[in-house]
Amino acid sequence: MPDIRDIRSPGPNLQPGNLLWFILPAIAIIATITCFYTIQPEEEGVVLRFGKYLKTTKSGLNFKLPLGIDSVTKVPVKRQLKQEFGYGTAGATNVSQIRNDFDAVKTMVTGDTNAALVEWVIQYRITEPRQYLFNVRNPNETLRYSSESVMREVVGDRTVDEVLTVGRQEIESEALSKLQGLVSKFELGVTIDQVQLQNVNPPREVQASFNEVNEAEQQQKESVNVANGEYNKVVPRSRGEAAQKISEAEGYAMQRINEAEGDAARFDALFTQYQKAPEVTRQRLYLETMARVIPQLGRKIIMDEGAQAPLPLLNLESAAAAAAHKR
Secondary structure, three states: OOOHHHOOOOOOOOOHHHHHHHHHHHHHHHHHHHOEEEEOOOOEEEEEEOOEEEEEEOOEEEEOOOOOOEEEEEEOOOOOEEEEEOOOOOOOOOOOOOOOOHHHHHEEEOOOOOEEEEEEEEEEEEOOHHHHHHOOOOHHHHHHHHHHHHHHHHHHOOOHHHHHOOOHHHHHHHHHHHHHHHHHHHOOOEEEEEEEEEEEEOOHHHHHHHHHHHHHHHHHHHHHHHHHHHHHHHHHHHHHHHHHHHHHHHHHHHHHHHHHHHHHHHHHHHHHHHHHOHHHHHHHHHHHHHHHHHHHOOOOOOOOOOOOOOOOOOOHHHHHHHHHHHO
16 A cells, blocks of 8 residues: 555645745736826826825826825816706716605795795816815715705795796805805815706696696786887887977978068068158059059959949950960
């Protein structure tokens, strides 16, 4: 029977010294690979050494200590992020963008104790990566809760009519200001770029009645616009006609004044001549007047004072006609 000590393994003889020739190169390769990392242009890298913040690196190729001594978290500082409230965009890849409890989020109470369904979206950027990663345990959820709190506060200070109609821009502006103040107080490391309302509706139970009211208001505005159009068409034309008549009246008045002044000046001139030679002026005026009047009398009969019957001396009309015909 053979001795067990004589049995030898057919494989290689692995000694501890031989294992080092495999382990050390592998460690060197891994260390070399993990020494370098790349930050994209829209990102910044937050470097931790043994879990403690060390520095923030910019875009490009960077160096860190290998083998887990340094770790890097990449933060998209130049990308605009968003969170949606009360609704969700299909295909969203950001896990913090939407939440499935839509009805609970968008149902709010207004200042006049009415209900409204408010959907909105916020757009923000990470501006302080260190604060974003370390000051708050869950910055995305904190931002969501802060936005919901601010929107409920702003909506709760207004009537349902303001929320549904004319107060949308004021709500957006006030919510933006308050939300930025809140995240700055929390040192969340983000900047709020925009708060925008989406669909704002009354509760489903009264939505049909509200739509009827909106239709009536639209019809009222349409009627007002039509009336304003007619007003703008008729009134300027009437004003133009009135201005034309006024201008004509002023021209006629000026004409009459000039004629009156001319007549007065002519009378003054005649009166001056009359004072110089009354008999001559009187005779001249008489003759000039008769020269204008007699041709308009038609048939003419001249009689002496004591004549018993008319005596036609001249057929002035026939003579005048004949003279005119000869001409």
